[in-house]
Amino acid sequence: MAESSVLDVITSHFAQTLPFSPYVESILCVVFGLVLFGYVLDNYGFLDSREPPKLRSSFPLVGHVMGMGKRHTQFFDDLYKKNGMAIATLPMLGGKMYAVWDIALIQSGLKSKTMSFDAIMIQHAQGLLGLSNKSLKLSRDGMLADLMHVTKPILAGEALARINAQVLNHAAIVLNEIGTRKAYEIPDFYDWVQTTATVATTEALYGEANPFSRDKGLVDDVWSFEAGIRRLSLNILPSVTARHALHARERLVEAIAALFDETPDHKTELPDLTRRRLEVIRSHGITDSREAARVEVALLHGATVNTVPSLFWTLVHVFARPDLVATIRNEALPLVKFVSATPGGENEAHFPIKLLDTACPLLLSTYREVTRLANRAISTRWVMEDTLVSDAHGRQYLFRADTTVMMPATAHSSADVWGSDADEFQPQRFLDWKDKASRERHAAYMPFGGGKHLCPGRNLAKAEILGLAVALTLAFEMEDAASPGRPIRVPEIRAARMGQGVGKPVDLGTGKKLAVRFRTRKGWENIKWKFVL
Ligand code: HEM
Numbered sequence: 001m002a003e004s005s006v007l008d009v010i011t012s013h014f015a016q017t018l019p020f021s022p023y024v025e026s027i028l029c030v031v032f033g034l035v036l037f038g039y040v041l042d043n044y045g046f047l048d049s050r051e052p053p054k055l056r057s058s059f060p061l062v063g064h065v066m067g068m069g070k071r072h073t074q075f076f077d078d079l080y081k082k083n084g085m086a087i088a089t090l091p092m093l094g095g096k097m098y099a100v101w102d103i104a105l106i107q108s109g110l111k112s113k114t115m116s117f118d119a120i121m122i123q124h125a126q127g128l129l130g131l132s133n134k135s136l137k138l139s140r141d142g143m144l145a146d147l148m149h150v151t152k153p154i155l156a157g158e159a160l161a162r163i164n165a166q167v168l169n170h171a172a173i174v175l176n177e178i179g180t181r182k183a184y185e186i187p188d189f190y191d192w193v194q195t196t197a198t199v200a201t202t203e204a205l206y207g208e209a210n211p212f213s214r215d216k217g218l219v220d221d222v223w224s225f226e227a228g229i230r231r232l233s234l235n236i237l238p239s240v241t242a243r244h245a246l247h248a249r250e251r252l253v254e255a256i257a258a259l260f261d262e263t264p265d266h267k268t269e270l271p272d273l274t275r276r277r278l279e280v281i282r283s284h285g286i287t288d289s290r291e292a293a294r295v296e297v298a299l300l301h302g303a304t305v306n307t308v309p310s311l312f313w314t315l316v317h318v319f320a321r322p323d324l325v326a327t328i329r330n331e332a333l334p335l336v337k338f339v340s341a342t343p344g345g346e347n348e349a350h351f352p353i354k355l356l357d358t359a360c361p362l363l364l365s366t367y368r369e370v371t372r373l374a375n376r377a378i379s380t381r382w383v384m385e386d387t388l389v390s391d392a393h394g395r396q397y398l399f400r401a402d403t404t405v406m407m408p409a410t411a412h413s414s415a416d417v418w419g420s421d422a423d424e425f426q427p428q429r430f431l432d433w434k435d436k437a438s439r440e441r442h443a444a445y446m447p448f449g450g451g452k453h454l455c456p457g458r459n460l461a462k463a464e465i466l467g468l469a470v471a472l473t474l475a476f477e478m479e480d481a482a483s484p485g486r487p488i489r490v491p492e493i494r495a496a497r498m499g500q501g502v503g504k505p506v507d508l509g510t511g512k513k514l515a516v517r518f519r520t521r522k523g524w525e526n527i528k529w530k531f532v533l
Contacts, residue, residue, distance in 0.1 A: 004240045047089060050388075052098055053255045053344035055079065055088035061186035061438060062091045071374040073503075074495035076101075076408035086396055098383075098405045103417075104392035106407045110451030112389065113406060115381035117453040118144050121298070123382070127235030129294045130249065135286060136478040139295075143284040147295075150276040152456045164353050165531050166271075170213065171200040172529035175471050179520050179527060185481050188513040189488075190505055195219050200464060205296075207271040211255045218255055223305055224248035229301070229499055256293035256300070273451070274486060306375070307461040307487070309502040312365055313374040313493070314465050314512070317425060319478040320490045324366065324427055331360045332470045348528045349474075356466040364467055365430035368445070372412045373425060374493060375447035377501035379407040385418050408517040409501075411444035415466070418444075423491075447501065465530055475524040488516050 002175060046053060057063025067075045076099060079088070086102035094260045102104050109115055122139050125131050131139070153159065174196050178184045188193045198219045202212040212218050214235055225232075226243020232238055238246050259268045270278065274296065281292045318324055337350040357364065387399045399405060417440055418429070430437070448455035455461075472478070478486045491505040505514070 008355045052087040052089045052397050054474050064090045068322045072497045079412045080410045100407045101410050103411055105389050108389040114384045114387045116384050119382035120380050124233040127233045131294050138284045146280045154273045155456045161533050167203050167464050168199045168467040170203040176528045184518045187515050189516045194308050197308045197311045198304050205274050209259050209268045221248035221251045252297050253293045256296050257289040260289035260292050306501040310505050311465045314370045316490050317370050319488050328363045328473050335359050348530045348532050352530045353531050366427040368430035371447040374502050376496045377409050379449045381405045409446045450466035471529050476518040479517050
């Protein structure tokens with residue numbers, strides 16, 4: 001018997017025997033029919049024998065979608081813990097999605113030329129950024145790729161060193177201000193880190209003209225927008241479903257567009273990164289500054305969304321451990337050069353940025369351990385044409401065209417890769433990482449994704465985080481404001497939301513705040529920080 005006639009018989013029988021009003025009965029029948037239809041699709045929907053094995057949810061049709069909605073990125077860790085599969089097809093909403101956990105298969109997927117990251121970004125761009133159809137077409141036809149071509153070299157080498165100096169010296173203004181006081185209480189440490197790091201990071205994008213350094217409201221807009229990106233990207237009546245985020249985004253667009261507007265008498269001096277990107281956008285035919293600003297809101301989001309929580313977790317993990325603070329101070333102090341800025345005037349502490357990568361091994365290892373534990377980035381790709389991926393034993397799986405592939409960094413907490421203490425924070429775990437860590441660990445550690453789309457901003461984020469950690473540990477003691485004299489505690493982390501790589505504190509937004517007190521260390525009063533090349 002055909003599936004539809006089985007359905008008809010069951011639903012009509014169901015309807016005749018129910019003790020409800022016809023209206024309720026019809027709704028129940030439709031729901032029952034949908035569930036049954038989903039069950040049939042989930043269980044008997046056609047799968048090529050080379051596709052990854054099916055992993056059904058106990059709720060047909062919507063179970064996996066509900067799981068993602070409820071558990072966010074943690075959903076993929078849960079599935080792996082429960083099923084231990086290397087790769088799976090997740091049936092959902094009458095379609096499917098692939099999930100990959102095996103490290104070799106992920107590497108194979110990241111290298112594939114037929115699995116696209118750009119397609120995923122473009123799918124969400126209209127709702128997320130409010131881009132016009134013309135801009136979407138231009139993005140698809142090469143603008144996005146051209147933007148990446150100019151972005152990557154500017155975030156590497158000498159050009160990056162100059163950006164790092166600018167970003168850190170801007171952050172130093174905040175530290176220098178705190179240093180003039182004996183003690184400085186911060187009622188909400190997450191908010192302080194968020195503001196300081198958002199302003200510092202936007203210095204890299206907008207330089208001297210940075211509107212975020214003058215307007216705290218705009219900084220808050222970055223995070224109101226971020227909080228609503230999932231609703232915005234759905235693009236279903238955003239003025240109702242994502243009102244707050246939509247308004248925040250439009251204020252960001254206005255602020256950035258003002259930097260791009262040129263008149264015969266006025267042209268804003270923009271840093272190379274944004275100037276070159278704007279040239280690309282204009283060369284593709286987008287002349288309206290507001291539309292160009294919409295494209296650049298994407299970079300603003302990418303540059304801040306994971307950098308801020310990564311800085312927060314690095315600072316709290318360091319300052320919660322007095323021994324670690326002491327060792328990092330021992331590493332960093334010999335690198336500082338004290339210089340008298342004016343004869344008889346203030347002292348400056350000069351710190352050479354390039355040494356951050358080589359001369360503070362425990363700090364670097366701590367940062368990597370933080371990113372291992374706090375980061376659950378998911379590399380998402382759209383399969384452009386049927387694609388084969390291979391595991392370490394040469395076994396191949398088929399990904400069908402027009403399907404999404406999720407490759408989560410679940411291996412960050414795998415005991416097979418990191419040992420039985422995989423869930424513990426071990427600051428020294430990444431010492432000698434480059435030379436001594438196994439190939440498996442290198443492949444499993446993917447906080448910045450990988451392949452062609454490996455995050456181009458990773459070294460900027462690293463310099464910003466390490467530089468601020470050095471300055472804060474050297475110049476200040478930090479204590480729990482609620483328990484003077486005691487180290488701060490590391491708050492519990494919540495699972496990163498879909499689209500985020502790094503989770504935030506569980507208590508964020510609940511009114512429970514981490515209050516800390518900085519005390520300027522003896523000898524560091526009135527010393528001004530300067531990060532040098
Ligand atoms: C700790 C901070 C950061 C983390 C954890 C992070 C993580 C990531 C991840 C996981 C991806 C996706 C890679 C993939 O799917 O394979 C990505 C892409 C990207 N990130 Fe970052 N990121 C960080 C900081 C930054 C910064 C500071 C910038 C810019 C200044 C930036 C700009 C980008 C861009 C433009 C892409 C898209 C790359 C492409 O399309 O090829 N990120 N990042």
